[in-house]
Amino acid sequence: MTPAPDPSAYSAKEFEALILGQLDGMYAVARRLTRDATVAEDLVHDAALKALKARGQFAPGTNLRAWMLRILTNTFINGYRRGGLERTTFEGAHQAEDPVADGWISAASMRAMREPEEEALRPVLRAELSRAVEELPDEFRVALVLCDVEELSYKEIAESMGTPIGTVMSRIHRARKLLQERLRKHAVAAGIIAEETAGTNVVPIGRSRKEAKG
Amino acid sequence: MIAEAATRTCRDIERALEAYVDGELDASCVLAIDAHLGSCALCSERVAFAASMKRSLRTAAHAEAAPASLRARFARAAEELARDEELGAKVVPLRPPAAQAHASSDVSPSERGHVSPSERRAAAGLEPARQPPSWRSALPWAAAAAAAIAIGGSMRTLRSGQPGAPANDVATASFASARTQLLEELAGQHARPLPPEEIDPARVTKVFSPIVGVPVRPVAFANVPMNDPWAFAGARLMAVRDEAAATLYYQNHGGTRVTVFVFDANRIAIRSACCLAARLVRVGGEERTIHVGHARGYPLAVSEHDGVGYAVSGDLKEPELVNMAANF
Ligand SMILES: [Zn+2]
Numbered sequence: 001m002t003p004a005p006d007p008s009a010y011s012a013k014e015f016e017a018l019i020l021g022q023l024d025g026m027y028a029v030a031r032r033l034t035r036d037a038t039v040a041e042d043l044v045h046d047a048a049l050k051a052l053k054a055r056g057q058f059a060p061g062t063n064l065r066a067w068m069l070r071i072l073t074n075t076f077i078n079g080y081r082r083g084g085l086e087r088t089t090f091e092g093a094h095q096a097e098d099p100v101a102d103g104w105i106s107a108a109s110m111r112a113m114r115e116p117e118e119e120a121l122r123p124v125l126r127a128e129l130s131r132a133v134e135e136l137p138d139e140f141r142v143a144l145v146l147c148d149v150e151e152l153s154y155k156e157i158a159e160s161m162g163t164p165i166g167t168v169m170s171r172i173h174r175a176r177k178l179l180q181e182r183l184r185k186h187a188v189a190a191g192i193i194a195e196e197t198a199g200t201n202v203v204p205i206g207r208s209r210k211e212a213k214g
Numbered sequence: 215m216i217a218e219a220a221t222r223t224c225r226d227i228e229r230a231l232e233a234y235v236d237g238e239l240d241a242s243c244v245l246a247i248d249a250h251l252g253s254c255a256l257c258s259e260r261v262a263f264a265a266s267m268k269r270s271l272r273t274a275a276h277a278e279a280a281p282a283s284l285r286a287r288f289a290r291a292a293e294e295l296a297r298d299e300e301l302g303a304k305v306v307p308l309r310p311p312a313a314q315a316h317a318s319s320d321v322s323p324s325e326r327g328h329v330s331p332s333e334r335r336a337a338a339g340l341e342p343a344r345q346p347p348s349w350r351s352a353l354p355w356a357a358a359a360a361a362a363i364a365i366g367g368s369m370r371t372l373r374s375g376q377p378g379a380p381a382n383d384v385a386t387a388s389f390a391s392a393r394t395q396l397l398e399e400l401a402g403q404h405a406r407p408l409p410p411e412e413i414d415p416a417r418v419t420k421v422f423s424p425i426v427g428v429p430v431r432p433v434a435f436a437n438v439p440m441n442d443p444w445a446f447a448g449a450r451l452m453a454v455r456d457e458a459a460a461t462l463y464y465q466n467h468g469g470t471r472v473t474v475f476v477f478d479a480n481r482i483a484i485r486s487a488c489c490l491a492a493r494l495v496r497v498g499g500e501e502r503t504i505h506v507g508h509a510r511g512y513p514l515a516v517s518e519h520d521g522v523g524y525a526v527s528g529d530l531k532e533p534e535l536v537n538m539a540a541n542f
Contacts, residue, residue, distance in 0.1 A: 011296070011299075012292060012295050012296035012299055013292075013296050016288075016289070016292040016296070019288070019292075020285065020288070020289075023280040023284070023285060023288070024276070024279045024280050025276075026280070027278065027279070027280035027281075027284065028275040028276045028278070029275070031275060031278060032271075032275050037281075041281065041283065041284045041287075044280065044284060044288075045284060045287055045288055045291070048288050049288070049291050049292075049295075052291075052292055052295060053295065105263075107255060107256045107259040107260075110259050110260065110262070110263040111259055111262075111263075113263065113266075114262065114263060114266040115266070118266075119262070119265050119266050119269045120266050120269055120270050120273070121266050121267060121270045125270075126270045126273075126274060129267065129270055129271060129274070130271075130274050133271065144271075145271075145275070147236060148267075148268045148271045148272055149271060149272050149275040149276070151237075151272070153238065154233075154236070154238055169229070169232075169233075172232070172236075173229065173232060176232070176264070176267065179267065180267070183267075
């Protein structure tokens with residue numbers, strides 16, 4: 001005998017409790033979307049309050065986390081995006097061609113960059129990863145963070161960002177390519193791996209076979 | 215050659231590997247990828263590396279919990295909101311207790327917290343079968359309804375949008391179309407008026423002013439034919455954003471309706487919130503700017519006087535409403 005969905009089904013108090021349960025996850029995302037802890041707090045607060053006020057539009061039984069993240073994403077996109085200058089950190093990130101065609105990583109290097117027995121990068125690379133994520137262009141970062149930090153599906157991310165799924169997938173792909181290249185460079189600088197040249201042991205990733213042979 | 219064919223496969227499945235790590239592949243694709251991974255060290259390492267990146271990012275992000283200051287701040291804001299809603303629902307009866315006693319217990323929209331469109335139509339006497347077409351001729355009913363429909367109930371209904379709206383409209387509703395939404399709400403209140411909470415024009419100022427925050431007075435109409443004046447047909451509160459506006463209903467003998475919204479112009483910035491066009495109107499020797507917009511097929515005219523905002527919508531043409539607003 002569950003009552004039919006009703007716009008006033010949740011009191012402010014009841015819904016507040018639900019939101020509080022999502023606050024850590026929202027903060028985790030906000031922290032990756034914004035560069036500054038204070039700004040992340042503002043963003044989460046704004047989004048949480050919006051969610052509370054709009055609770056009548058939440059359909060009970062549907063995914064609250066995805067709904068809240070949608071509000072968070074929109075709040076971020078509409079009010080917290082950084083200025084245009086900072087978005088050029090990754091040169092050529094918006095070009096149609098793969099911007100990191102030259103950075104390829106061999107299987108051996110990839111193995112050296114992660115922990116042997118764990119599903120994790122080497123600690124020195126984890127810090128670099130966080131920095132690199134901060135510097136991704138907004139569109140790439142939002143898609144990647146929703147995918148990796150909160151593990152939303154491509155479809156949910158597409159709904160959050162108001163873009164087609166194909167766009168989401170290509171943004172996530174590009175974001176990872178950019179991050180991979182940053183990690184590779186950092187690993188070389190840290191002496192974890194050696195600078196490799198195309199064709200040493202395996203076929204390079206992200207490079208055409210013709211180039212690889214030549 | 216065999217090696218080259220194998221690497222071509224590896225290149226072809228690069229995107230699929232990513233979807234594999236993200237758990238986006240269906241079962242048959244997963245099996246196909248698993249089969250390849252079983253015999254390809256390179257792709258296995260790619261998957262392991264991609265998974266490590268994904269996991270590291272997630273772990274780092276979740277290392278910090280939401281700070282206590284954020285929790286406290288949100289709890290405070292939520293408490294404020296809950297108190298406002300509770301105040302609206304319980305403490306502000308617009309009718310004196312005597313009138314509430316007349317309210318029959320089966321009038322329950324406020325208990326359910328929202329009024330369905332059909333209830334609204336029925337309550338407003340707009341069902342074809344219902345007789346009294348005017349609130350003025352339906353005083354007992356109006357008194358009962360006024361007591362029964364608490365402000366909080368209607369505020370909640372209006373604030374949370376359409377009951378049937380799909381959840382994923384939230385984002386768009388709250389952000390992208392915030393501008394037109396305000397006009398929509400006002401025009402919607404004219405199109406499907408909720409029953410009045412006060413039907414005595416003499417009491418309007420006393421009852422509504424403290425809640426709205428500016429003097430709410432029944433408006434005067436200019437250039438009205440003597441034989442067909444605009445008659446006051448009741449008033450009620452309406453939530454606009456998080457602020458209260460007074461809604462004044464007027465009607466003439468011909469059944470033409472006009473709805474006037476009175477609000478604190480400093481708190482509800484309709485003119486800047488909506489994309490309105492400006493019209494210059496000469497009143498007396500003075501030029502006044504009236505802003506106009508349209509929603510749901512109704513024109514809306516907005517004017518402002520000493521911090522008091524007026525918006526008028528009605529079954530009239532835009533110039534008539536502009537002229538009306540210019541004379542408030
Ligand atoms: Zn392979």
